Amino acid sequence: MKTTFLFVTALALASCAFAFDPSPLQDFCVAINNTNVFVNGKLCEDPKFATPEDFFFSVKEGNTSNSLGSKVTPVAVNEILGLNTLGISLARIDFAPRGLNPPHTHPRATEIFIVLEGTLYVGFLTSNPQNRLITKVLNKGDVFVFPIGLIHFQLNVGYGNAVAIGGLSSQNPGVITIANVVFGSNPKISSDVLTKAFQVDNNIVDNLQKQFWYDNN
Template identity: 75%
Template sequence: MKGVHFLVAFVFLALAASFAFASDPSSLQDFCVAINDTKDGVFVNGKLCKDPKLATAKDFFFSGLDIAGNTSNPLGSVITPANVAQIPGLNTLGISMARVDYAPYGGLNPPHTHPRATEILTVLEGTLYVGFVTSNPDNRLITKVLNPGDVFVFPVGLIAFQLNVGKTKAVAIAAFSSQNPGVNTIANAVFGSTPPIRSDVLAKAFQVDKNIVDHIQKQFWDVNN
């Protein structure tokens, strides 16, 4: 019986240890302002960090989310990010934001994924049709029409989109659970990669004629960020 108790205790401790090492370690300092200086910086979580004693308010500040973005592009949308690239003080803090502007009726933030972050979107102006698709095997589409003040969550890594279905411009603020959420626009990645994916691969994947794939791959793939 003692042997059984020992085995149970050993398994429990082993599982606890595995859980403990499965996540990022807690920060041992207040912040880690990102810098590009390879001489004096300390490499932490993908960025070099300056001496904390040299940090200033500028490292934690960004101005510009009040400025409307130019939506005169094929997608009719533009993203103004406020992540670690704009705010060095976000490094290691696991959070960031962005402003999204949508042109009147039809402005689209096309199907995309954020590989490193869950997104929570708050509509400030306009009316948005938003949604995401669950993973295999269900691939269930979950959608909602949002109005000013409404909030919607897009789980990390899932394909998501937003479309302006109102007659006026729309504006939203997005918050992310990462200092650098990343973005992978599906159409650009599949049909606009460099070098391109072989057309016979895509023709079979989408069950269409190879000539259709060739035509799509020749298009100009615009980005809104």
């Protein structure tokens, strides 16, 4: 019985440990972009072939001249191959006046968010059954945290442009933009599902599914 208990406990701890990016067992693991092989992460290049470019990316100002008035520039493992297995990434978010980074989630990461310029109204929603909205107006230098997997957003409420940086606890945090996924899926979700889910007329659902859902990522 004692042996069984220890085994189950170890298994539970292991499952928790591997819920996020695994701890590296070497100095680094520069990713190999091989689309023919699929693993939980990316394959490693021989460390002796690593170059400075494997650990470098230049983040430019994002073009906010779109329907959302925002642009997210990710810096994850696809941009810096040396991030593979290290468990971190970031994103630069540029906002035009009244620009919005719409409600979205990162399924694999918590985000710590700092405002570099401007004033942003930010918030996230807690899970069922509370469904609480937790919000804050942030100014330059302010920091806010969006817990892993929860829906969150940022809106520029200042008179000028705004810039922020989001640090993420995964090399590949993923992003699910709620409106894009629900109303812009391919193929489309049945209107029978959406009319019941949102308690609206079928014409409203049809209209929303006909919209062009801009992806600011």
